[in-house]
Amino acid sequence: MQQQLLESGTSQLALRVYEAGTPAQASVVIGGAMGVRQDYYASFAEWLSGQGFRVTTFDYRGSGESLPGTPDGSLRGFRADLFDWASDYDAVVASAKAALPDAPLYLLGHSLGAQLPGFLKNQHQVDGLVSIAAGSGYWRDNAPQLKRMVLYFWYVLVPLATRLCGYFPGRKLKKVGDLPAGVMLQWRRWCLNPEYCVGAEGEGARLSYAQASFPVLALSITDDELMTWRGTQNLINLYTGAPRSFERIKPADLGVRRIGHFGFFRQQFSDSLWPRLVQTLERMDPAQRPGDVTGTTA
Numbered sequence: 001m002q003q004q005l006l007e008s009g010t011s012q013l014a015l016r017v018y019e020a021g022t023p024a025q026a027s028v029v030i031g032g033a034m035g036v037r038q039d040y041y042a043s044f045a046e047w048l049s050g051q052g053f054r055v056t057t058f059d060y061r062g063s064g065e066s067l068p069g070t071p072d073g074s075l076r077g078f079r080a081d082l083f084d085w086a087s088d089y090d091a092v093v094a095s096a097k098a099a100l101p102d103a104p105l106y107l108l109g110h111s112l113g114a115q116l117p118g119f120l121k122n123q124h125q126v127d128g129l130v131s132i133a134a135g136s137g138y139w140r141d142n143a144p145q146l147k148r149m150v151l152y153f154w155y156v157l158v159p160l161a162t163r164l165c166g167y168f169p170g171r172k173l174k175k176v177g178d179l180p181a182g183v184m185l186q187w188r189r190w191c192l193n194p195e196y197c198v199g200a201e202g203e204g205a206r207l208s209y210a211q212a213s214f215p216v217l218a219l220s221i222t223d224d225e226l227m228t229w230r231g232t233q234n235l236i237n238l239y240t241g242a243p244r245s246f247e248r249i250k251p252a253d254l255g256v257r258r259i260g261h262f263g264f265f266r267q268q269f270s271d272s273l274w275p276r277l278v279q280t281l282e283r284m285d286p287a288q289r290p291g292d293v294t295g296t297t298a
Contacts, residue, residue, distance in 0.1 A: 001046065006058070008091040009084065014065030015058045015092065016042070017099075018049035025052045026127075026281065027096045027105040031089055031113025032057070033133075033262075034187070035170060035177030037064035041110075044265045044274065051278050054103075056096045060085040062180040075167035081182035082190075082197075085112075086119035097125045104286050108277075109134055111227070111261070114218070115197065118209035118238060128284035129242075130277065131218040133261045135231030136196040137187070146226050154188050198238055209238040215284055216242045219264070222250045226261045249273070 004015040016038060028048060030041050038057035045055040059066040062080045066088075097105050104127040107117055114134035117126065135141060139150045153175070162168045168184040170176040179187075186200075193199035198206040216239050220232040229248070236244050251259045254272050264273055 001042075006091055006095055008061060008088045011061035011066065011068075011080075011084075011088070013058050013061060013088055013091065014038070015056055015095070016045070018045045018055040018057075020049050020052065022052065024049075024054035024100060024103065026103045027054045027056070027100045028281070029089075029092055029096050029105065029107050030055065030057045031107055031109045031116060032059070033111035033113060035063070035179060036110070036262075039064070040262075041265055043267050043270075047270055047274060048278070053281070054096070054100055056092055058088070058092045060088050060183075062183065063177070075178055075180055077166050078180050079182060080180040081186045082116070083119065083186075085183065086116045087121075089113075089116050090120050090122045093120065093122045093125055097122070104128070104284070106130065106281055106284060108132060110265070115235060118197070118212060119205070120212075123212050123214065126212075126214045127286040128214050128281070129212075129216045130280060131216060131232075131236060132264050133221050133224050133227055134218065134235060135220075135227040136234040137191040138194055138196045138231070138234070139191055140194070141196075141228055141231030141234060143225055143228055150191075154192060158184060158188055196235070196238075206238070210240045212239050212242045214242060216244050217280060217284075218244070218246045220246060220248050221259045221261065221264070222248055223259055224261045 002017045004017060006013045006015050030045060032038060038059050041057050045057050049055045061084060062068060062075055062078050068078045105125055107126055107129045109117060109129055110132045111134045114129060114131035117129055142150055161173065162181050162184055167181050168179040171178050189200045190197045198209060216236055218232050218236045220229055251257060
């Protein structure tokens with residue numbers, strides 16, 4: 001694993017690149033979930049590199065290791081929103097493509113990491129997106145246990161804490177993680193809009209999603225404590241110009257009690273879900289663009 005720094009606008013992004021000794025067959029960029037550091041994907045990225053892929057993970061500006069260049073790394077007053085994070089994603093995609101220009105490039109988007117590709121300027125460099133435990137963040141599409149407290153979260157906790165601190169102090173509150181104010185308040189607008197990001201941001205956002213032509217496969221986890229099947233469908237169907245397919249993954253079919261929103265990347269699935277993902281990537285031939293298919297395989 002190599003640690004790198006990458007310029008994105010006025011910010012520096014912390015990257016980790018995983019490569020095995022043999023030439024890689026394709027590049028994979030892992031777009032992380034909201035508030036999840038790239039460390040979380042390290043075991044999976046290391047394993048995937050051993051299967052013949054060049055894997056890049058990163059932290060969005062103002063999160064993880066991509067903190068502001070202040071002595072204490074404080075987020076107070078740090079300016080960044082979700083469009084800036086999409087620009088970070090773009091910069092990482094461009095860097096990965098430059099490193100392996102003749103090979104396919106795939107995105108693995110965990111939660112938010114499958115939402116932001118709709119805003120990428122480098123969509124033409126992407127040969128496929130695998131969406132993992134992702135969906136619309138609109139609050140009515142949240143899983144039942146999350147929906148019970150989410151209106152308090154969006155209407156009381158988020159505006160109050162963000163205003164008082166100058167950023168969202170998620171670590172102290174044990175909610176999501178520390179986030180720049182602009183990111184959190186924009187995400188709030190998205191999550192309160194029935195059409196999520198395209199409803200909150202308007203026609204330009206809708207068109208940006210529609211321009212994506214790479215195939216999208218959504219893996220929906222049946223015991224996801226944050227995301228519903230409806231929410232997954234609502235997000236993926238924003239990619240109107242892309243071939244879209246869906247798979248439902250049930251813990252019982254893997255002989256386990258729990259997967260959840262974050263479980264896919266845990267080491268316990270290195271003999272089940274991880275090899276299946278490799279097969280998925282190998283089927284994403286850039287020369288083929290199948291039509292829409294909706295499946296519910298386990």
